[in-house]
Amino acid sequence: MNDTPGWASPGSSPSEGRDPGASAPADRPGPDQPAHPADQPGEQPAGPGAKWSKEQPPPGQWSAPTGQAAPDQTPPPPPPGPGWGAPPPGGPAGGHGAPGPGHPGGYGTPGPYGGWGGGWGGPPPAAKPGVIPLRPLGVGEILDGAVSTMRTYWRTVLGIALTVAVLTETVVVLLQGLVLDDTTTGTLDDPSATLDELTRALTDAMLGLGVVSLITLIGTVVATALLTTVTSRAVLGRPVTTGEAWRDARPRVLPLFGLILLLLLITAxxxxxxxxxxxLLTVTVGGGPGVALTVLGVLAATVLCLWLMIRFSLASPALMLEKQGVKKALTRSVKLVRGSWWRVFGIQLLAMIITNLVASIIVIPFTFLAAALGSDGLSGFVNGTGTQGWTFLVITGIGAVIGSMITLPITAGVTVLLYIDQRIRREALDLELARAAGVQGPGPGAPGTTPGG
Structure with a gap:
């Protein structure tokens, strides 16, 4: 191996085939050796013209001039590069995998600064221009990113959620008070009602529930479209007003409505x-086989619907952010979820549990307050004999507005951040986001960085 400094690897001998303990190089003629021919390359002629002294220093004490390595010594390691710290000590005693004497940090042991070896700092931190670091995210970071978006851009986020929730709940309260009144409910609960009365009451109830579901769906679609735009800007650290969010999301509202309607039709x-x-088997044959087949069929259909809904759960942000059509958005969602179904399902389930818990904490006190202020009081509400008058509907509607104002941004934010996380893991979207945010590269000097995980 070449003995030029910088070529020899740490821990290797200075040259191959040479005994470090020899008092002189093997190619130098000693006093008992005959002189070799002078024209042999690499050898010195013996005699008065030789430049070798008869008295040589003891082995192991060779010193080389500045910038040169002695034949029997390992060349000194090169100076450490900027930003990586000093490499761990090697040498014959420590080598690459074990620490040398007097040096507690090797490649495989943690050093005093928590990195690799005695000074290696580990991977550089990821850039964080917005609410999330630009790297694959954990479950807590996805939830924290959704909450941070609502907290950082609260004027825009809460303004959108409040407007949509107020409009939706106003229509719902009016329909419940005017269509689904106590007369309709009483007719359906009356065992002595005639067939015509039951048919009319059931038609009114189905019509009212259909209109309420449609209004709720429209409000959810609009809120999801606007909040998707806000969250995507928050990832880059760029604020957006409600007007800007509406201008960006308006061309995609109808396709998003078609997507959600298609998913509902598939489920139904x-x-x-x-x-x-x-x-049909129960009606024609009767007995236990029909009931068992009904239960088994509904159970299998529910499992299939759940599986499909998770596979299509990222279609909404794909449609909004990639400007895709309905079919292409469904295909993109299937591609992003493939191989990560259980992870996506777990995160979505956790977000749903959290949002429902928060909504219940907000809505339940308003429900008891509405019952207490109603005509029959809490006793009628608890016994199920109370009537749902306008006071009850208005107060519970206020509670529903506050609950929706908080839960809608979290639900939409989790879906968008989960979509971005899957694209980072599969398509290296973090590089595109870093360029879009104007981040030159990861490192301690980049603004808003956080340690990678």
Missing amino acids: AILAVGFVPGT
Whole structure:
């Protein structure tokens, strides 16, 4: 191996085939050796013209001139590069994998600063221009990013959520007070009602529930579209007003509504396929087989619907942010979720549990307050004999508005951040986001960085 400084690897001998303990190089003629021919390359002629002294220093004490390495010594390691710290000590005693004598940090042991070896700092931190670091995210970081978006851009986020929730709940309260009144409910609960009365009451109830569901769906779609735009800007650290969010999201509202409507139709069709055969068997044959088939069919249809809904759960942000059509958005969601179904399901389930818990904490006190201020008081509400007058509907509607104002941004934010996380893991979207945010590269000097994980 070449003995030029910088070529020899740490821990290797200075040259191959040479004994470090020899008092002189093997190619130097000693006093008992005959002189070699002078024209042999690499050898010195013996005699008065030789430049070798008869008295040589003891082994192991060779010193080389400045910038040169002695034949029997390992060349000194090169100076450490900027930013990486000093490399761990090597040498014959320590080598690459074990620390040398007097040096407690090797490649495989933690050093005094928590990095690799005695000074290696580990991977550089990821850039964080906005609410999340630009790297694969953990569950806590996704939830924290959704909450941070709502907290950082609270004027825009809460303004959108409050507007949508107020409009939605106003329509719902009016429909419940005017269509689904106590007369309709009493007719459905009256065992002595005629068939015409039951049919009319059931028609009114179905119509009212359908309109309420449609209004709620429209409000959810609009809120999701606007909050998706806000969250995508928050990842880059760029604020956005409600007007800017509406201008960006307006062309995508109708396709998003079509996407959600299509998903609802798919769910209804699957549930119908699982429910109808058992019902027909129960009507025609009767007995236990029909009931068992109905239960089994509904259970299988529910599992299939859940599996499909998770696979299509990232279609909404794909449609909004990638400007895709409905079919392409569904395909993109399937591609991003493939291989990560359980992870996506767990994060979505956790977000749903958290949002429902928060909504319940807010809505339940308003419900008891509305019951207490109603005509029949708490006793009628607890016994189920109280009537749902306008006081009850208005107060519970206020509680629903406050709950939706908090839960809508969290739900939309988690979905968008989960979509971004899956694209970072599969398509290296973090590099594109860093360029879009104007981040030159990760490192301690980058603004808003956080340690990588």
